[in-house]
Amino acid sequence: MIPTIPLLRSGSIYRSLDVQSIVTVGGEEEVARITMANSGLIRRDLLDFQSGREALQKFTANELLDITLAAGEIFLKDDLPVGDEGQMQSPEDYLQSLAATSGLPHALIRMNMKRLHGVFAQVPTIFKGLSRGLSPEVLDGGHCVQDGVRLSFVPTTDCLGVILPSNSPAVNALWIPSLAMKTPVVLKPGREEPWTPWRVIQAFIKAGAPAEAFSFYPAGHDGSAAIIRRCGRVMLFGGDDTVSQYQNDPTIEVHGAGRSKILLGEDEIDNWRAHLDLIVSSVSANSGRSCINASCVVVPRHADEIADALADALLPMTARAQDDPEATLSGFANPKMAEWINGAIEDGLDEAGVRDISLEKRGGAKRYVQRDSMHYMLPTITRCESIEHPLGNTEFLFPYASVIEMPQCQMLGAIGNSLAVAAISSDTEWIASLVEADHIERLNIGAMATNHIEWDQPHEGNLFEFLYRRRSIQVA
Amino acid sequence: MTADEARSQLDKRLAEILDWHFSEATGCPFWLDWKSKSGWDPRQEIKSFDDIHRFDHFQDEWLRDEKNERFVPKGMQGRPFNVFETGGTTGLPKQRVGWDDYKHDYEMFSATLSEEHFPMGANWIMVGPTGPRRLRLAVEHLAQFRGGSCYHIDLDPRWVKKLIVRKQIDEVERYQRHVIDQAVEIMKHRDIGCMFTTPKLLEGIGERISIPGAGIRGVFCGGTTMTPQAVRFWVEEVLEGNTRLVPTYGNTLMGLAASRPLDETYSVTYYAPQPRAVLRVVDPKDTAVTMPYGEFGRVELTTLTKEFFMPRFLERDEAIRREPIEDYPWDGVGDVRPFGAMEKKVVEGVY
Numbered sequence: 001m002i003p004t005i006p007l008l009r010s011g012s013i014y015r016s017l018d019v020q021s022i023v024t025v026g027g028e029e030e031v032a033r034i035t036m037a038n039s040g041l042i043r044r045d046l047l048d049f050q051s052g053r054e055a056l057q058k059f060t061a062n063e064l065l066d067i068t069l070a071a072g073e074i075f076l077k078d079d080l081p082v083g084d085e086g087q088m089q090s091p092e093d094y095l096q097s098l099a100a101t102s103g104l105p106h107a108l109i110r111m112n113m114k115r116l117h118g119v120f121a122q123v124p125t126i127f128k129g130l131s132r133g134l135s136p137e138v139l140d141g142g143h144c145v146q147d148g149v150r151l152s153f154v155p156t157t158d159c160l161g162v163i164l165p166s167n168s169p170a171v172n173a174l175w176i177p178s179l180a181m182k183t184p185v186v187l188k189p190g191r192e193e194p195w196t197p198w199r200v201i202q203a204f205i206k207a208g209a210p211a212e213a214f215s216f217y218p219a220g221h222d223g224s225a226a227i228i229r230r231c232g233r234v235m236l237f238g239g240d241d242t243v244s245q246y247q248n249d250p251t252i253e254v255h256g257a258g259r260s261k262i263l264l265g266e267d268e269i270d271n272w273r274a275h276l277d278l279i280v281s282s283v284s285a286n287s288g289r290s291c292i293n294a295s296c297v298v299v300p301r302h303a304d305e306i307a308d309a310l311a312d313a314l315l316p317m318t319a320r321a322q323d324d325p326e327a328t329l330s331g332f333a334n335p336k337m338a339e340w341i342n343g344a345i346e347d348g349l350d351e352a353g354v355r356d357i358s359l360e361k362r363g364g365a366k367r368y369v370q371r372d373s374m375h376y377m378l379p380t381i382t383r384c385e386s387i388e389h390p391l392g393n394t395e396f397l398f399p400y401a402s403v404i405e406m407p408q409c410q411m412l413g414a415i416g417n418s419l420a421v422a423a424i425s426s427d428t429e430w431i432a433s434l435v436e437a438d439h440i441e442r443l444n445i446g447a448m449a450t451n452h453i454e455w456d457q458p459h460e461g462n463l464f465e466f467l468y469r470r471r472s473i474q475v476a
Numbered sequence: 477m478t479a480d481e482a483r484s485q486l487d488k489r490l491a492e493i494l495d496w497h498f499s500e501a502t503g504c505p506f507w508l509d510w511k512s513k514s515g516w517d518p519r520q521e522i523k524s525f526d527d528i529h530r531f532d533h534f535q536d537e538w539l540r541d542e543k544n545e546r547f548v549p550k551g552m553q554g555r556p557f558n559v560f561e562t563g564g565t566t567g568l569p570k571q572r573v574g575w576d577d578y579k580h581d582y583e584m585f586s587a588t589l590s591e592e593h594f595p596m597g598a599n600w601i602m603v604g605p606t607g608p609r610r611l612r613l614a615v616e617h618l619a620q621f622r623g624g625s626c627y628h629i630d631l632d633p634r635w636v637k638k639l640i641v642r643k644q645i646d647e648v649e650r651y652q653r654h655v656i657d658q659a660v661e662i663m664k665h666r667d668i669g670c671m672f673t674t675p676k677l678l679e680g681i682g683e684r685i686s687i688p689g690a691g692i693r694g695v696f697c698g699g700t701t702m703t704p705q706a707v708r709f710w711v712e713e714v715l716e717g718n719t720r721l722v723p724t725y726g727n728t729l730m731g732l733a734a735s736r737p738l739d740e741t742y743s744v745t746y747y748a749p750q751p752r753a754v755l756r757v758v759d760p761k762d763t764a765v766t767m768p769y770g771e772f773g774r775v776e777l778t779t780l781t782k783e784f785f786m787p788r789f790l791e792r793d794e795a796i797r798r799e800p801i802e803d804y805p806w807d808g809v810g811d812v813r814p815f816g817a818m819e820k821k822v823v824e825g826v827y
């Protein structure tokens with residue numbers, strides 16, 4: 001039987017009359033039905049979200065951390081309810097469903113499952129990192145004394161709203177820690193990807209989390225708008241337009257283009273071949289879809305050779321069958337997305353000062369290919385003469401990077417806002433200047449990929465600081 | 477009335493209206509000029525409503541570009557007319573002249589309202605577009621026809637539309653709050669039993685106060701798309717299962733289409749106030765063709781009154797063609813939504 005995925009209204013199942021089909025990529029086969037929330041219903045629910053917070057307040061933060069740890073194992077290994085009619089979904093069913101509607105390769109889904117499991121499993125470390133070493137008890141009694149200092153944190157919101165995309169299951173990692181921070185979640189899943197947030201919720205509930213802490217509203221744009229307008233804190237994903245729309249709104253955290261970069265220092269550049277693997281990984285891991293994938297490699301010399309070697313290394317990354325264990329390139333279910341990206345690259349290539357090295361390596365074979373109803377962009381390495389070139393400092397949802405040559409002393413001033421920077425160098429003076437740079441969000445120093453994550457380091461924004469603010473407290 | 481009887485009633489009405497509007501003694505300059513330019517006389521050639529396709533679609537620009545006096549039938553001369561404007565949901569406002577049509581339409585509609593939920597003598601509140609709109613006078617007439625008085629809270633949908641286009645959503649919310657504040661004050665302090673409002677305002681009012689708790693027993697609501705899910709939400713939650721919801725579909729050009737009683741599907745089907753107005757669901761690619769029952773098509777309106785003749789006006793809505801029912805033995809239009817709603821974004825504003 002085809003599952004029907006209902007709404008969750010503070011944990012209560014509600015089946016909307018607006019039922020839509022989720023079909024296989026490029027096909028007509030119905031995989032599931034999803035019931036959609038009307039915006040008025042969401043707005044009304046969000047008038048009072050105290051029950052979710054009160055349900056979480058009955059637990060200590062340490063208990064919620066333990067529940068999160070258990071939920072991670074359940075997410076990875078257990079059969080969990082899917083829909084509201086008693087059907088169960090094994091981890092393999094989850095993989096198959098997600099693959100069918102998103103077109104993601106099985107290997108990448110497995111990788112993302114492990115990554116999500118990693119977030120569950122590392123949540124105590126993540127909490128510590130986000131809170132700068134605070135004990136979780138600080139959230140239990142309103143205030144506590146730690147290292148001789150009385151501390152109190154007040155929640156900034158009754159709930160965390162998250163507008164999720166359809167093309168990246170791993171982004172669910174961003175909201176998972178909020179439960180341990182006693183903050184209920186209001187999730188709007190992407191149209192083709194209800195699977196992951198639903199399964200994460202079910203794993204939490206099976207692990208003992210109160211169902212009231214979870215609201216799940218498949219909805220259209222008006223539903224997203226209701227969540228954005230009514231939740232005290234909202235996380236959403238979008239491009240530069242969305243980022244600029246909300247950049248002055250402290251209640252909204254937009255995860256946009258990362259424009260992450262690899263910078264090779266003067267002291268390491270002649271040793272570039274030793275770092276090629278980490279450059280390849282930075283560009284291509286998770287099919288280049290993450291904001292911490294490198295989209296620009298800046299070097300003081302050897303740019304032509306590096307671009308050549310990088311393009312060579314990425315040549316085997318081609319469109320393969322979804323269940324091919326070697327498949328690492330994700331396609332797009334929506335051809336418009338691939339067409340738009342390809343068009344943007346072609347427009348850039350029409351400008352002087354750039355060469356498509358990958359195109360040359362493929363003997364002129366096209367970048368945009370189709371297979372099994374999916375639309376793929378083959379990895380593309382460009383050699384740009386300047387970072388100012390339209391293709392020099394940009395980012396696309398596939399393995400893309402420009403290689404740019406400039407003196408080390410100019411790099412910091414030229415790179416612009418960069419989510420992750422891997423600075424491969426031991427030059428302490430240069431590293432010190434990078435450490436002080438406000439436009440670098442995450443700095444990986446030494447031979448480390450841009451997508452290398454240490455769990456105690458906030459990824460993008462700081463969830464704890466987003467959900468809590470410190471307040472002064474004095475107790476007689 | 478049977479479907480056949482309804483059909484002959486419509487054909488008879490059509491003949492009367494054509495006689496009125498295309499006769500030199502009673503017709504208006506606009507249609508008399510049209511007749512002389514077109515080279516045919518509808519009175520001679522249109523024998524039944526099946527022949528209505530002899531007319532091309534009525535163009536809404538005519539209601540913008542022509543002087544209102546050109547639509548005044550000679551048969552109405554000597555009586556000053558009301559000027560009513562359309563909502564202005566999209567584009568420039570259109571105007572139509574009128575005298576008593578709104579009274580007739582709302583008196584017909586009144587007959588469909590139950591005493592239990594719209595008691596005679598109860599006061600009304602109208603929260604929605606007033607100003608130059610027919611609705612303002614119509615709702616007040618409805619209240620008075622039923623023996624009550626009507627309070628009004630204005631909402632200017634054109635201003636809201638501008639704010640939305642400019643993406644000034646904060647300002648939209650402030651304006652909406654301003655409207656709802658006024659409505660809530662009156663509902664708290666005056667004895668009111670019935671309400672007209674738009675869906676979004678209904679939701680907004682319901683977020684502030686209990687509508688049944690404020691003594692409202694019946695709400696008649698119109699203005700925009702009403703999906704089954706939204707209707708269910710209003711019935712079960714906003715109106716708390718106590719206040720009766722009566723969805724309507726109407727505009728300045730047609731009058732008011734009542735809906736059949738809601739069932740468990742919450743799908744709303746409207747029936748035009750035939751024979752005063754006729755709604756057809758037509759194939760957008762060939763508007764002479766009526767869609768099969770159960771299929772979506774574009775809504776086409778023909779208005780047939782002595783005050784206003786408007787053949788085959790293509791509404792900016794699409795709907796499912798629905799079967800006649802006992803109370804309304806002619807075609808209905810169901811699940812109305814903006815035309816092309818599945819393909820493009822339409823600014824519907826606070827309606």
